Amino acid sequence: MSIQIKTLDQLKLMRKAGLIVGQALELMRAAVAPGVTSLDLDAIAADFLKKNNAQPSFLNYHGYPNVICASVNQEVVHGIPNERPMVEGDVMSIDFGAIVEGWHGDSAISVGVGQVSPENQLLMDTCEGSMWAGIAAAKVGGHLTDLSYAIEQYIKSENKYGKYGIVREYGGHGIGTEMHQDPHLLNYGPAGMGPELKAGIALAVEPMITRGTEKMRVLSDDWTVVTGDGSFAAHFEQSFALLPDGKPFVLTALDGGKAKLGELGVEISDLLV
Ligand code: MF3
Ligand code: CO
Numbered sequence: 001m002s003i004q005i006k007t008l009d010q011l012k013l014m015r016k017a018g019l020i021v022g023q024a025l026e027l028m029r030a031a032v033a034p035g036v037t038s039l040d041l042d043a044i045a046a047d048f049l050k051k052n053n054a055q056p057s058f059l060n061y062h063g064y065p066n067v068i069c070a071s072v073n074q075e076v077v078h079g080i081p082n083e084r085p086m087v088e089g090d091v092m093s094i095d096f097g098a099i100v101e102g103w104h105g106d107s108a109i110s111v112g113v114g115q116v117s118p119e120n121q122l123l124m125d126t127c128e129g130s131m132w133a134g135i136a137a138a139k140v141g142g143h144l145t146d147l148s149y150a151i152e153q154y155i156k157s158e159n160k161y162g163k164y165g166i167v168r169e170y171g172g173h174g175i176g177t178e179m180h181q182d183p184h185l186l187n188y189g190p191a192g193m194g195p196e197l198k199a200g201i202a203l204a205v206e207p208m209i210t211r212g213t214e215k216m217r218v219l220s221d222d223w224t225v226v227t228g229d230g231s232f233a234a235h236f237e238q239s240f241a242l243l244p245d246g247k248p249f250v251l252t253a254l255d256g257g258k259a260k261l262g263e264l265g266v267e268i269s270d271l272l273v
Contacts, residue, residue: 003183004176005200008271010103011241011251014176014202015272017054017105018239018251020098024048025109026254028068028096032111034088038070038081045096057097057104057179064223069095069108071224076208076216076233077108077170078223088114091124093235097179104179106204107252108237119161120232123211126164127234130154130187130207134172135238135257136264137191138203140246144183144194147172151207152188167208167233169216170225175204175239199244202251206237243269 006014027048028041046067049056056067064078071079071093072086079093086092095108110124130151137150155164172185183195187207212231219226227233240250240257247269250257256268 001182003174003195003201004181005198006176006202006241007200008244011202011243011272013101013103014105014239014241014251017098017100017103018107019254020048020052020054020100021096021105021107022252022254024098025094025096025107028094029109029111032086032092032113034114035085037083037085038072038079038092039083041070041094042066042068042081049098055099057099057106061179067096071095071233071235073232074227074230076167076210076225076227077235078225080221080223086113089116091116091120091232091234093233095235095237102177104175104177105252106175106179106237106239108206108235110234110236119211122158122161123164123209123232124234126155126158127207127209128236129158130209131205131236131238132260132264134205134207135240135248135250136261136266138197138240138242138248140197140199140242142197143192144185144197145189146191147205148186148189149191155207155209162211165210165212165214165227165231167210167216168214170208172203172205175202197242199242199246202239202241204237204239206235208233208235243271245269245271
């Protein structure tokens with residue numbers, strides 16, 4: 001498969017999908033609290049899709065049973081929503097995708113339930129920071145693994161509570177008329193390799209890190225990925241594109257990435273606003 005290059009009109013549809021994903025994730029973030037279940041979050045996402053005439057990306061994807069993935073504590077990704085009430089101190093990772101007129105958006109956040117430990121807060125902040133560093137490293141004329149390198153270096157630079165494990169088996173991906181497209185984006189490795197980045201590329205950037213091992217295990221439900229050592233994990237994801245003006249725009253961020261990329265000295269495109 002080759003990399004799908006999108007026109008500005010196609011990216012406008014991807015922005016519609018991305019905005020729905022971003023808005024739904026904010027509703028779910030606001031609902032996270034002790035006593036709430038991940039199935040409650042799933043219902044919020046399903047309801048929001050219905051109100052906006054959008055379709056779920058995950059439901060029935062290779063038989064996946066729900067609208068969101070909800071992965072708590074030592075669960076890393078692909079957790080199936082359930083009836084367990086969240087408890088104070090949990091780390092809840094919520095992953096959600098939507099389709100508008102055939103175009104996908106995909107994003108994930110990790111959220112602390114009530115007060116979380118400083119160690120788990122830094123775990124989440126480091127994961128999120130590495131995602132933004134990766135997006136900020138994407139330049140027309142640069143290479144795919146410039147993002148991988150920026151992500152890994154950011155994670156390595158934060159070791160106040162010990163070294164983080166970077167998940168090897170899963171990574172980011174191209175996104176467009178399918179949720180998962182070429183290229184696969186590793187969250188580690190040297191810069192300057194892989195395909196050249198061109199205007200019109202859209203990528204989902206999604207680092208997954210743990211407070212311990214890089215080794216993963218899949219539970220007997222055949223979906224839930226957990227850390228091999230039971231250490232807590234975090235997962236953040238945004239879908240972004242490089243626009244015809246050469247500037248990035250974060251399709252799943254409410255502000256297009258303006259604030260976070262601005263802090264990193266990167267100006268976002270105004271072609272989609
Ligand atoms: N959002 C996930 C990813 O980026 C995909 C979820 S898997 C599914 O890889 F089966 F739930 F769709
Ligand atoms: Co993804």
